[in-house]
Amino acid sequence: MTGDQNDPWLLTPGPLTTARETREAMLRDRGSRDEAFLEINNRVCQRLVALVGGEGGYACVPVQGSGTFAVEAAIGTLVPAKGKVLVLVNGAYGARMARICAVLGRSHEVLENAEDEPTDVKALEAKLKSDSAITHVAAVHCETTSGILNPLEDIARAVAKGGRRLLIDAMSSFGALPLDVKAMPCEAVIASSSKCLEGVPGLGFVITSKQALRESAGNAHSLCLDLEDQWRAMTETGQWRFTPPVHVIAALDAAIAQHAEEGGVAGRGARYAENHRILVEGMRELGFETLLPDTMQAPIIVTFHTPQDSNFQFTPFYDRLRDRGYVIYPGKLTKVDSFRIGCIGQVGSEEIHGLIGAVGASLKEMGISH
Numbered sequence: 001m002t003g004d005q006n007d008p009w010l011l012t013p014g015p016l017t018t019a020r021e022t023r024e025a026m027l028r029d030r031g032s033r034d035e036a037f038l039e040i041n042n043r044v045c046q047r048l049v050a051l052v053g054g055e056g057g058y059a060c061v062p063v064q065g066s067g068t069f070a071v072e073a074a075i076g077t078l079v080p081a082k083g084k085v086l087v088l089v090n091g092a093y094g095a096r097m098a099r100i101c102a103v104l105g106r107s108h109e110v111l112e113n114a115e116d117e118p119t120d121v122k123a124l125e126a127k128l129k130s131d132s133a134i135t136h137v138a139a140v141h142c143e144t145t146s147g148i149l150n151p152l153e154d155i156a157r158a159v160a161k162g163g164r165r166l167l168i169d170a171m172s173s174f175g176a177l178p179l180d181v182k183a184m185p186c187e188a189v190i191a192s193s194s195k196c197l198e199g200v201p202g203l204g205f206v207i208t209s210k211q212a213l214r215e216s217a218g219n220a221h222s223l224c225l226d227l228e229d230q231w232r233a234m235t236e237t238g239q240w241r242f243t244p245p246v247h248v249i250a251a252l253d254a255a256i257a258q259h260a261e262e263g264g265v266a267g268r269g270a271r272y273a274e275n276h277r278i279l280v281e282g283m284r285e286l287g288f289e290t291l292l293p294d295t296m297q298a299p300i301i302v303t304f305h306t307p308q309d310s311n312f313q314f315t316p317f318y319d320r321l322r323d324r325g326y327v328i329y330p331g332k333l334t335k336v337d338s339f340r341i342g343c344i345g346q347v348g349s350e351e352i353h354g355l356i357g358a359v360g361a362s363l364k365e366m367g368i369s370h
């Protein structure tokens with residue numbers, strides 16, 4: 001699909017394979033205070049808000065950096081110093097939000113489920129009832145550690161019923177799985193340029209209620225990561241406070257145009273679901289087992305158990321796939337030996353079929369029979 005076939009296909013959680021048009025949008029130098037760039041910037045922000053149905057009440061506040069910068073900015077800005085965050089953890093990205101709270105000195109507590117279990121919404125409801133100090137709940141939509149899909153609508157309902165505010169790390173689902181802030185009450189949705197939107201890395205963003213932004217003046221622990229300050233400056237001047245990643249934003253503008261052409265969230269989600277189906281069927285035929293049952297699995301990234309065969313080692317397997325043009329990802333689970341293969345990025349059924357062929361050939365070379 002990219003046509004640049006000296007590069008391998010990136011079947012990872014990101015950065016991902018991007019379209020040539022997306023990369024070509026970076027072949028120009030644009031001044032950060034120039035009208036041509038400001039128009040692109042404004043369009044990108046508006047389209048991101050529209051992707052989650054936030055027109056009117058929500059604003060997109062962009063932040064330089066990777067996705068984690070936006071998560072830290074959201075927690076630091078939206079949670080006041082005397083707030084308390086209940087962090088829902090069933091993988092590394094939930095755990096990272098708890099760590100951010102600890103580093104920022106925000107009072108917090110963790111509600112933990114195992115890495116192969118979705119968030120327990122009953123336990124969440126009970127916790128909200130029993131601890132009136134909790135002001136915010138932080139949840140991960142698709143926990144990329146395992147690839148599990150958390151029950152976001154049920155979580156949002158429980159949080160709204162408990163009268164608390166919900167911050168969603170939608171990093172690995174934004175643009176591919178439906179999320180509508182009108183249908184599902186939440187204070188903020190956090191994502192980045194380089195996952196399902198298929199832009200290049202370098203930009204995080206928070207789509208958050210304007211009311212919450214107004215209320216959060218003075219909360220932030222950091223000047224660079226102060227979303228309220230960034231938003232106010234951008235609203236007043238149309239400009240970024242500090243040097244924006246102009247090339248990254250131009251690429252994201254092109255990537256969002258392609259996303260719309262593909263049929264928006266539904267179209268992109270359908271391609272990834274097909275990638276996921278081919279991947280799981282093909283790998284199972286070769287004898288691999290998925291960590292998760294199909295009912296818990298998001299069509300984003302799949303965790304496979306490492307085969308028991310003594311001839312199997314991840315690094316030589318990885319290298320053989322890399323030599324055949326496919327980059328996969330090591331596992332991130334704390335207890336189980338595993339590896340991961342992504343379904344996202346500018347790849348389709350042809351590439352996933354190609355990967356399955358490469359996996360079969362690599363196993364044969366390594367003397368592994370299933």
Ligand SMILES: *Cc1c(COP(=O)(O)O)cnc(C)c1O
Nearest residue numbers: 066067068093142144169171172
């Ligand atoms: C990728 C990802 C992040 C952010 O990671 P960065 O490396 O900082 O871009 C956060 N949460 C989830 C669920 C992710 O998949």
